[in-house]
Amino acid sequence: MAVNPDNYGLRLFVRYLVLCLIALIFIFPLVFMINSSFKPDSQLLADTSSLRAFLPVGDISLNNYFGAFRRAPVGLFVLNSVLVTGVTVLLSLLICSLAAFSFAFLRWKGRDVLLSIVIATLIIPFETIAIPLLLLVSKLPWIGLDGLHWGWLNSYRVQIIPWVADGLTIFLFVQYFKGLPGELIEASRVEGASWWQVYYRLVMPLSGPVLATAAILKFLVMYNQYLWPLIVVQQESYRPVMVGLGYFFQLNVAWGEVMAYLTLITVPVLVFYLLLQRAFIASIASTGVKG
Amino acid sequence: MKLTRHLTGVVIASTCLCAPALAQTKLTMWYHGAGNEVESRILNQIISDFNTSQSDWTVTIESFPEKSYNDSVAAAALAGNLPDILDVDGPVMPNWAWAGYLQPLPIDESEFADFLPGTKGVWDGKLYSVGLWDAAVALFARQSTLDGLGLRTPTLDKPWSREEFMAALDAAKASGKYEFALDLGMNDQAEWYSYAFSPFLQSFGGDIVDRSTYKTAEGALNGEAAQAFGKWWQSLFTGGYAPGTSEDPADQQTGFIGGKFAFQWNGNWRAVATMEAVDDVVFLPAPDFGAGNKIGAGSWQFGVSAKSKHPEGAAEFIKFAAQDKYLAAFSDGIGLIPPTPSAAQMTKNYKDGGPLAAFFDLSKAQALVRPVTPGYVVQAKVFTKALADIANGADVADTLDAAVDEIDADIESNGGYGHR
Numbered sequence: 001m002a003v004n005p006d007n008y009g010l011r012l013f014v015r016y017l018v019l020c021l022i023a024l025i026f027i028f029p030l031v032f033m034i035n036s037s038f039k040p041d042s043q044l045l046a047d048t049s050s051l052r053a054f055l056p057v058g059d060i061s062l063n064n065y066f067g068a069f070r071r072a073p074v075g076l077f078v079l080n081s082v083l084v085t086g087v088t089v090l091l092s093l094l095i096c097s098l099a100a101f102s103f104a105f106l107r108w109k110g111r112d113v114l115l116s117i118v119i120a121t122l123i124i125p126f127e128t129i130a131i132p133l134l135l136l137v138s139k140l141p142w143i144g145l146d147g148l149h150w151g152w153l154n155s156y157r158v159q160i161i162p163w164v165a166d167g168l169t170i171f172l173f174v175q176y177f178k179g180l181p182g183e184l185i186e187a188s189r190v191e192g193a194s195w196w197q198v199y200y201r202l203v204m205p206l207s208g209p210v211l212a213t214a215a216i217l218k219f220l221v222m223y224n225q226y227l228w229p230l231i232v233v234q235q236e237s238y239r240p241v242m243v244g245l246g247y248f249f250q251l252n253v254a255w256g257e258v259m260a261y262l263t264l265i266t267v268p269v270l271v272f273y274l275l276l277q278r279a280f281i282a283s284i285a286s287t288g289v290k291g
Numbered sequence: 292m293k294l295t296r297h298l299t300g301v302v303i304a305s306t307c308l309c310a311p312a313l314a315q316t317k318l319t320m321w322y323h324g325a326g327n328e329v330e331s332r333i334l335n336q337i338i339s340d341f342n343t344s345q346s347d348w349t350v351t352i353e354s355f356p357e358k359s360y361n362d363s364v365a366a367a368a369l370a371g372n373l374p375d376i377l378d379v380d381g382p383v384m385p386n387w388a389w390a391g392y393l394q395p396l397p398i399d400e401s402e403f404a405d406f407l408p409g410t411k412g413v414w415d416g417k418l419y420s421v422g423l424w425d426a427a428v429a430l431f432a433r434q435s436t437l438d439g440l441g442l443r444t445p446t447l448d449k450p451w452s453r454e455e456f457m458a459a460l461d462a463a464k465a466s467g468k469y470e471f472a473l474d475l476g477m478n479d480q481a482e483w484y485s486y487a488f489s490p491f492l493q494s495f496g497g498d499i500v501d502r503s504t505y506k507t508a509e510g511a512l513n514g515e516a517a518q519a520f521g522k523w524w525q526s527l528f529t530g531g532y533a534p535g536t537s538e539d540p541a542d543q544q545t546g547f548i549g550g551k552f553a554f555q556w557n558g559n560w561r562a563v564a565t566m567e568a569v570d571d572v573v574f575l576p577a578p579d580f581g582a583g584n585k586i587g588a589g590s591w592q593f594g595v596s597a598k599s600k601h602p603e604g605a606a607e608f609i610k611f612a613a614q615d616k617y618l619a620a621f622s623d624g625i626g627l628i629p630p631t632p633s634a635a636q637m638t639k640n641y642k643d644g645g646p647l648a649a650f651f652d653l654s655k656a657q658a659l660v661r662p663v664t665p666g667y668v669v670q671a672k673v674f675t676k677a678l679a680d681i682a683n684g685a686d687v688a689d690t691l692d693a694a695v696d697e698i699d700a701d702i703e704s705n706g707g708y709g710h711r
Binding site for chain 1: 321351354355356363366367369370372427539541549558560607
């Protein structure tokens with residue numbers, strides 16, 4: 001049956017209209033946040049009952065940004081979060097991909113049972129293990145430049161190391177690796193490549209989409225960390241951005257400064273996502289994984 | 292040889308001169324006010340003054356965001372990482388003392404004899420903490436509103452009765468000038484409900500828990516007085532006097548000032564901003580619902596951690612910080628109530644004839660501390676849920692009975708929280 005060009009155009013228009021409306025629902029909070037960050041509190045609160053809330057109108061200034069920097073060491077918090085997140089993501093990609101490589105390609109006793117256990121950890125909420133983990137890390141040893149220490153509290157390592165390996169990232173890599181052509185691996189082995197060479201010369205170069213997906217998912221988890229740093233970090237010098245948000249909630253909340261702070265801490269997330277956007281979408285399309 | 296003697300003399304003299312500084316023992320202190328520029332400035336000044344005023348102790352501070360402070364302390368207590376001096380919210384103090392986070396203050400209570408009752412944290416007959424300010428709640432109104440609606444201005448000696456209060460709300464509603472007669476700040480379902488609204492229950496003759504034993508809420512939270520309170524509370528929302536639990540969060544900051552409400556039940560931390568915006572604002576005492584007019588009391592206080600190896604040093608600091616000049620500085624800075632009459636006279640807002648002097652009198656005359664029990668932290672949450680449910684239309688008797696069951700079960704599962 002021939003397609004009526006008019007109907008096709010109409011359908012396309014309706015489809016895009018619906019998609020645009022859905023996109024607006026997701027964009028509006030961001031638009032509200034950014035616009036509100038430039039408004040004084042009185043105007044911000046008054047505008048919430050009208051469409052002006054989404055428009056950069058009225059008394060616009062950078063005062064809330066100056067106020068946010070006065071109220072909290074914003075740069076330090078962002079730096080801490082970026083550092084903790086960046087190092088964790090890199091270590092996670094390395095450790096989890098190695099673990100997944102072992103699960104996917106190597107044959108060893110108990111492999112399937114262990115993989116089942118790793119996947120089963122996905123159903124355990126972090127809150128249930130937070131206290132035992134706290135007790136553990138508060139007593140672990142660490143050798144630094146100035147000798148042996150006991151207890152990891154108030155450090156970057158306590159925010160990084162417990163989060164490096166996780167079931168979801170390993171599972172993502174395992175699923176992706178299983179989809180790679182087995183002939184390629186076998187051919188490499190026949191050609192005399194070691195397993196290590198297969199890992200970094202063959203498998204990893206083919207794993208761009210899953211690396212991007214795992215990196216973005218891990219980035220979001222780490223950048224949004226709240227409970228863990230709250231209980232293991234008492235010193236301001238190690239606090240991340242989400243704990244820093246609490247600086248803005250006083251008895252009289254400075255909403256404009258809250259919005260300015262949120263805008264500032266959203267920037268690294270957007271930059272990271274935009275950098276990996278293509279690979280992330282490719283991975284979702286190929287694996288069906290949703291973030 | 293002569294040079295060697297000279298050098299030895301210099302070294303010995305330097306060592307002796309430096310000795311006091313080297314001998315200073317470091318005390319750590321945690322505070323809930325991260326992000327509060329004014330509080331931080333005043334507290335840092337107190338610490339600096341203390342550190343230079345003597346040679347035994349040096350205090351260092353670590354500030355935490357208020358919203359997560361209690362969780363940070365609980366986690367640190369588990370990990371054995373508490374500081375020497377702890378900042379503690381008054382109603383939470385019994386829980387921390389019971390849980391072993393705090394030790395009794397090694398200071399004679401008579402040192403704080405003239406402090407407002409709400410600023411002293413007493414548990415099991417011992418003083419555990421002292422506050423540098425108190426907070427109070429009042430009914431904010433405009434004098435022009437009272438005059439326009441033909442209402443009597445209530446006083447501490449003669450507050451509004453329940454009938455007068457409801458008549459005032461009726462008059463405001465009937466005037467058609469306001470979206471709602473009363474702003475209660477219903478969106479804030481943290482500890483605001485138990486702090487701000489349990490005094491209404493107490494004024495009806497009920498309470499969150501039976502204070503004679505602290506072992507049950509039976510009769511206190513579901514007795515006749517509590518049932519009457521619950522029905523009245525529900526009528527505020529079914530009668531359209533106040534917005535319910537989905538109230539706009541901005542209302543407590545802008546609702547009364549903007550004329551959306553005729554009356555507002557709010558704390559003195561909003562008083563300065565309201566005075567700046569509303570020329571004829573008046574701060575009225577709580578209505579008397581039959582068993583006397585009440586408001587909540589108790590704010591943040593300083594105590595000594597149970598793990599501190601230097602409680603005498605921590606106590607020295609707390610005594611130092613409790614000087615009138617610092618109490619007045621905090622009051623002027625953040626607008627809260629100074630704990631002593633002498634400090635009040637040194638402030639711009641609370642001295643005789645000062646614009647907020649009414650709050651000092653309110654706190655002195657009406658204040659009732661929240662239930663002094665470790666179980667309060669749970670009871671406050673249960674009470675909040677019950678009041679929110681009733682406001683949303685739940686059956687009053689069933690809801691209060693369920694709240695009593697939950698509170699009693701918690702008391703039982705914690706072995707009575709140490710009440711004898």
